[in-house]
Amino acid sequence: MLSKCTRLITLSFAYVYLSTCMIGDASAEGFLNLDAKLKYDNNLTNAEHSSDIVGDSLVVAAVNGGYYIQLNDFDSLRIQGELSGEAYNTFHGLDNVSLGANLSLKRKWGLGLYKPWSALSVSAARLDYSNSLRDGWLYQAQISAGKRITERWDIWADIALQKRTADNAPEVDPGVSGAVFDLINRIFKLDAVYAFNDKTFLTLGYQLRYGDVVSTTIHESPTHVFDLVTTAVALDPIFGPEAEAYRITGTTQIFGARISTALSTNSVLGFEYQRHITHGNGNINYYNSTPTLTFSYGF
Amino acid sequence: MASQVYAGEIRISIKDGQGQMLEDAVVTATPLDSKNIIKPKNNKPVVDQVSKEFLPHVVPVYINSLVSFPNSDNIRHHVYSFSPAKKFELPLYSGTSAAPVLFDKPGIVTLGCNIHDWMLGYIYVSETPYFVRSEKDGKGLIRSLPEGEYVVKVWHPQMIDTEDSTARRIAISDAVAANLEWQLSLKPAFKLPRNAVGKGFGY
Ligand SMILES: [Cu+2]
DSSP states (O other): OHHHHHHHHHHHHHHHHHHHHHHOOTTEEEEEEEEEEEEEESOTTOOSSGGGOOOEEEEEEEEEEEEEEEOSSSEEEEEEEEEEEEEESSOGGGOEEEEEEEEEEEEEOSSSTTOOEEEEEEEEEEEEESSGGGOEEEEEEEEEEEEEOSSSEEEEEEEEEEEEEESOOOOSSTTSOOOTTOEEEEEEEEEEEEESSSSEEEEEEEEEEEEEEEEEESSOOSSOHHHHHOSEEEEOGGGOTTOEEEEEEEEEEEEEEEEEEESSSSEEEEEEEEEEEEEEGGGEEEEEEEEEEEEEEEO | OTTOOOOEEEEEEEEETTSOBOOSOEEEEEESSGGGOOOOSSOOOBOEEETTEEESSEEEEETTEEEBOOBOSSSOEEEEEEETTEEEEEEEEOBTOSOOEEEOSOEEEEEEESSSTTOEEEEEEESSSOEEEOOTTSEEEEEEEOSEEEEEEEEOTTBSSOSGGGOEEEEEOSSSOEEEEEEEOBOOOOOOOSSOTTOSOOO
């Protein structure tokens, strides 16, 4: 774990160094943010039956930084790198570090506060878990558009294609893929922020995901429902000796609300609640609730 | 012209609805006799941009002034106004490269920056050369007023009542300085956030 961390930190420094050389322009503006989260997920296994459901709390620490470049009057480019780590209270096999990069091109369509904007972005991240089943890469391409509606309401939407690849695909059942964490998802997101004043904000979010989801059973399923609809299976020892992770096709809806308040000009404290509702093939349904305390600091 | 006396002055003191000293109020003194309007010399008003804010937040200027908009930040700004008193745009620039802008109509000009949506500033284009902006302590001094009668008014970006409702008529002579105080009811201040606070969810 420690050597992986060192490797990732070295990589991130190399990244920052390279991007500095690449730009070398006075109009590039650097940014650096720290994020810390305390989160609880009441259904880590994404399980349907209560005997398979386990919850855990985790801490997340992340640093992201990069450059913001105003290319002309209306177009801007953002190059960002992020190093993030998650540590679980009980299920240490899920502890992970990730290192990613994001490139985003944004256009504002005109002059003034209420003109719409659109953006194109691509990102890639390396995922490195304590247990190697979930190791892999995460790629995303996204189109976004938004508009300030009133002085206090700001809204935007995103359409994204997300692909995750798994390094390891040990076959459990002969003839059935073991690549449980090879996932593709189509994502639609809608977000709105309301400003109560210049310091306190309410963010409302909706997300619809269609694609691959992973559900883990801790005990052998008596109904064998997964055998009919699963597209990949792997042993998932993080959750027990008999635990198996199944990849199925499903739709997830996520409803989220966050209240955040600026503690200073540099720091923001927030509380966020998300409800995930997933309907998978074979009538496999599961639910997650994730309350999260967030703290962000911008340099 | 030579008979005019320049000794008069008005000390102003502005408070908000709670009695706190109020910055960024503009007090104007308009002589009833237009002969008492003397064009100011060395009139070079400046609206600076520092740390992605307009500085000062409120700048009173005499009508037909050329106002310069230097950019003291090391990034570029894109300054604009949609106000009827002056519509203009200074496309992306740094340093002092933007040409000064002529303000030839009286009224309030609201300033914005197209890169930094939270940047907000005001230019008060005055028909009288006698004005002052209140400092942090709510105070200000209008000097060198020719003797005569004046109408004195106050404006502030958040004020609820009209500027006209604050009007007072006073006579200025060289003997004493006039002391004028106002208490203004204000709308709550609202400013767009500087950071992308609450931008999206991290899934
Ligand atoms: Cu700006």
